[in-house]
Amino acid sequence: MKPASTLSSAFLTPGGQSLPQPLLDLRAQRGTALADMPLPTRKTENWKYSSRHLKLSEELASALPTSGKCGPALAVPGYHVVFHNGVIVPEACELPDQSGITIQPFAELDDSLAAELAERLDNTLDAEAAQLARLNSARFEDGLYIRLAPDAVLDQPLFIISQTDASCSGSAYPRLYVDAGRHSQLTLVEEYISSGDQPALVNAVSEFTLAEGAQVTSVRLSAEGENVQHVGATGVRQQAHSRFDSHCVGFGGPMRRHDLQVRLEQSGANCRLNGVVVTQGQQHYDNHTVIEHVAPHCDSEETYRNIAAGQSHAVFNGRIHIHQDAQKSNANMSNKNLLLSTGAEIDTKPELEIYADDVKCAHGATIGQLDKQSIFYLVSRGVSRHEANTLLTMAFINELVQQIPVESVRETTQIRLNQFFETTFEEA
Amino acid sequence: MLSIKNLHASVEGKEILKGINLEINPGEVHAIMGPNGSGKSTLSQVLAGNEAYEVTSGEVLFNGENLLDKETEERAREGIFLAFQYPVEIPGVSNLQFLRTAVNAKRKHLGEPEMNAAEFMKLAREVSKQVDLNPDFLKRGVNEGFSGGEKKRNEIMQALLLQPKLAILDETDSGLDIDALKVASDGVNALRSADRAILMVTHYQRLLNHIVPDHVHVLAGGRIIKSGGRELALELEEKGYGWLGIKDEDDAPVAG
Ligand SMILES: Nc1ncnc2c1ncn2[C@@H]1O[C@H](COP(=O)(O)OP(=O)(O)O)[C@@H](O)[C@H]1O
Numbered sequence: 120m121k122p123a124s125t126l127s128s129a130f131l132t133p134g135g136q137s138l139p140q141p142l143l144d145l146r147a148q149r150g151t152a153l154a155d156m157p158l159p160t161r162k163t164e165n166w167k168y169s170s171r172h173l174k175l176s177e178e179l180a181s182a183l184p185t186s187g188k189c190g191p192a193l194a195v196p197g198y199h200v201v202f203h204n205g206v207i208v209p210e211a212c213e214l215p216d217q218s219g220i221t222i223q224p225f226a227e228l229d230d231s232l233a234a235e236l237a238e239r240l241d242n243t244l245d246a247e248a249a250q251l252a253r254l255n256s257a258r259f260e261d262g263l264y265i266r267l268a269p270d271a272v273l274d275q276p277l278f279i280i281s282q283t284d285a286s287c288s289g290s291a292y293p294r295l296y297v298d299a300g301r302h303s304q305l306t307l308v309e310e311y312i313s314s315g316d317q318p319a320l321v322n323a324v325s326e327f328t329l330a331e332g333a334q335v336t337s338v339r340l341s342a343e344g345e346n347v348q349h350v351g352a353t354g355v356r357q358q359a360h361s362r363f364d365s366h367c368v369g370f371g372g373p374m375r376r377h378d379l380q381v382r383l384e385q386s387g388a389n390c391r392l393n394g395v396v397v398t399q400g401q402q403h404y405d406n407h408t409v410i411e412h413v414a415p416h417c418d419s420e421e422t423y424r425n426i427a428a429g430q431s432h433a434v435f436n437g438r439i440h441i442h443q444d445a446q447k448s449n450a451n452m453s454n455k456n457l458l459l460s461t462g463a464e465i466d467t468k469p470e471l472e473i474y475a476d477d478v479k480c481a482h483g484a485t486i487g488q489l490d491k492q493s494i495f496y497l498v499s500r501g502v503s504r505h506e507a508n509t510l511l512t513m514a515f516i517n518e519l520v521q522q523i524p525v526e527s528v529r530e531t532t533q534i535r536l537n538q539f540f541e542t543t544f545e546e547a
Numbered sequence: 548m549l550s551i552k553n554l555h556a557s558v559e560g561k562e563i564l565k566g567i568n569l570e571i572n573p574g575e576v577h578a579i580m581g582p583n584g585s586g587k588s589t590l591s592q593v594l595a596g597n598e599a600y601e602v603t604s605g606e607v608l609f610n611g612e613n614l615l616d617k618e619t620e621e622r623a624r625e626g627i628f629l630a631f632q633y634p635v636e637i638p639g640v641s642n643l644q645f646l647r648t649a650v651n652a653k654r655k656h657l658g659e660p661e662m663n664a665a666e667f668m669k670l671a672r673e674v675s676k677q678v679d680l681n682p683d684f685l686k687r688g689v690n691e692g693f694s695g696g697e698k699k700r701n702e703i704m705q706a707l708l709l710q711p712k713l714a715i716l717d718e719t720d721s722g723l724d725i726d727a728l729k730v731a732s733d734g735v736n737a738l739r740s741a742d743r744a745i746l747m748v749t750h751y752q753r754l755l756n757h758i759v760p761d762h763v764h765v766l767a768g769g770r771i772i773k774s775g776g777r778e779l780a781l782e783l784e785e786k787g788y789g790w791l792g793i794k795d796e797d798d799a800p801v802a803g
């Protein structure tokens with residue numbers, strides 16, 4: 120057997136050095152550990168369907184230049200932080216001025232806080248299941264650190280706009296760390312967008328730790344261009360009675376991957392994970408989620424929908440692991456898939472591992488097409504085929520779109536979906 | 548208005564319609580009666596343009612134009628309406644959104660201005676009352692969780708909204724209790740006008756007590772074997788399909 124190819128050493132040379140020393144040290148250490156990291160292949164179980172889409176060619180190794188400025192002015196309402204090629208642009212940010220809420224670029228952290236952070240980074244993610252997240256740790260040039268003191272409540276959503284400017288080829292490594300104190304509350308929106316048309320790689324990692332009773336709503340919109348590969352990971356650890364509410368919306372690209380790992384570590388913690396993915400043309404999107412029910416009396420509710428058109432390919436792999444002590448766990452997972460063409464492909468795999476005996480665990484996965492009778496019913500009333508297809512496809516995901524708790528994200532999502540419908544369903 | 552000549556149609560390779568001839572003029576109400584399996588729904592679906600049914604020969608003219616050449620949506624916009632025997636449930640698409648899209652598609656086709664959400668809401672509320680449906684139904688998914696009777700009244704409501712030239716009603720009476728039958732028939736009677744034709748398809752004659760047809764046809768084995776005035780329906784009620792030598796799969800009395 121041919122030896123697996125390894126990550127080019129070019130990828131292990133970080134760019135910008137303007138980070139506090141403890142973070143530079145962490146980065147160097149992660150880089151050393153990644154030397155000769157085998158790249159995922161078809162035989163790598165959790166990369167079975169995606170390895171051939173991941174193209175880590177040398178031209179992507181260098182860090183995308185950061186001009187310190189962002190692209191066209193962003194009309195973002197409310198609080199926002201802008202990453203430009205993985206580095207925060209302070210002048211483009213608008214931050215809350217609320218006591219108990221710390222929002223700072225990694226680059227501006229003092230050494231003691233940076234040292235504390237260095238200890239905690241990567242702790243929410245399983246290194247084996249999210250291998251490429253470690254590449255982010257070896258490469259990040261900046262990051263956003265958010266800490267909410269106990270009982271602090273951010274009064275509006277915080278948008279984190281991660282802009283990739285691919286006017287030349289290279290890679291960017293945006294990083295986020297959220298430390299939500301006891302009974303604090305936060306709604307955070309991560310938006311990944313791009314400009315330029317050169318090949319680029321975005322490797323984004325976000326980590327959340329929720330202390331007792333904390334409530335975090337995370338909205339993630341992945342909408343970069345056709346020249347951008349995106350490999351992202353989100354890690355979450357939850358203490359007692361905390362709530363993590365996740366809404367991921369993904370539009371396909373040459374390579375899209377999101378690993379979402381949630382650990383319910385203390386009794387009463389609960390999470391809801393919603394996901395919507397649409398792909399068309401030759402696009403690819405792969406969602407891998409893991410929910411670890413570590414403690415008893417935790418609930419998880421997961422609902423993912425994939426829609427694939429053209430020759431595109433969507434993957435959902437949802438693992439629920441109920442540990443031996445996690446009695447009275449409640450876990451629900453639903454994954455429904457819609458194929459809009461005969462050339463499209465969807466692979467779905469629920470994985471349940473249950474070691475406790477007193478649990479409620481339900482899962483279901485379906486793959487289907489638009490119902491011909493329904494289309495006929497609609498067009499028999501004069502509705503165009505285009506509109507009938509659009510109505511039925513929208514019906515498949517509408518509930519999840521409506522559950523996104525931030526209006527402007529619902530709007531952006533709808534606009535992008537309309538573009539998807541326009542190009543997928545020809546006008547009769 | 549509608550002229551069907553020697554129409555043959557099959558489904559999954561099996562011939563169901565074996566030479567239908569029928570002339571319908573504006574203002575007329577026709578009833579097609581026949582036992583289960585005689586091809587009544589097949590005829591209705593063929594006229595509406597369901598591609599699951601293949602027309603193998605014959606011709607259908609609608610206002611002088613070849614109907615069979617047109618797409619389903621085009622037929623609808625030009626005035627064909629089919630009230631389904633089994634209306635389809637479409638969860639996730641709201642009735643209101645669906646109906647407004649349909650009404651506006653037709654208005655656009657006729658060069659009329661589209662209705663905005665508020666205008667349409669007003670109209671839809673009025674019409675829903677006319678068929679005794681709570682306007683809350685408008686917010687629900689299309690036919691989602693509707694009872695049999697509610698589905699049928701929703702079909703009539705759609706006809707009232709779309710104001711077709713030819714309304715084909717496929718077993719609109721089945722599954723309705725006496726009161727609902729009255730409401731549905733009132734809706735249909737409200738559609739009657741000098742420039743509109745109605746084709747009622749039914750197994751039983753009880754609907755015909757409420758909506759009096761000008762012409763009655765008996766369909767059996769894919770052919771119209773007898774035509775007459777409304778007295779033909781009454782005669783059928785009295786004597787059953789056996790009178791015409793037809794076997795009724797249902798064995799049920801014709802009277803409803
Ligand atoms: N979609 C279909 N697929 C297969 N057979 C069908 C289909 N629709 C109708 N048929 C057959 O065609 C015949 C006529 O059916 P139909 O037109 O529904 O009769 P009616 O409405 O008079 O009861 C029946 O034998 C029925 O089984």
Ligand SMILES: [Mg+2]
Pocket residue numbers: 587588589632717718
């Ligand atoms: Mg029938």
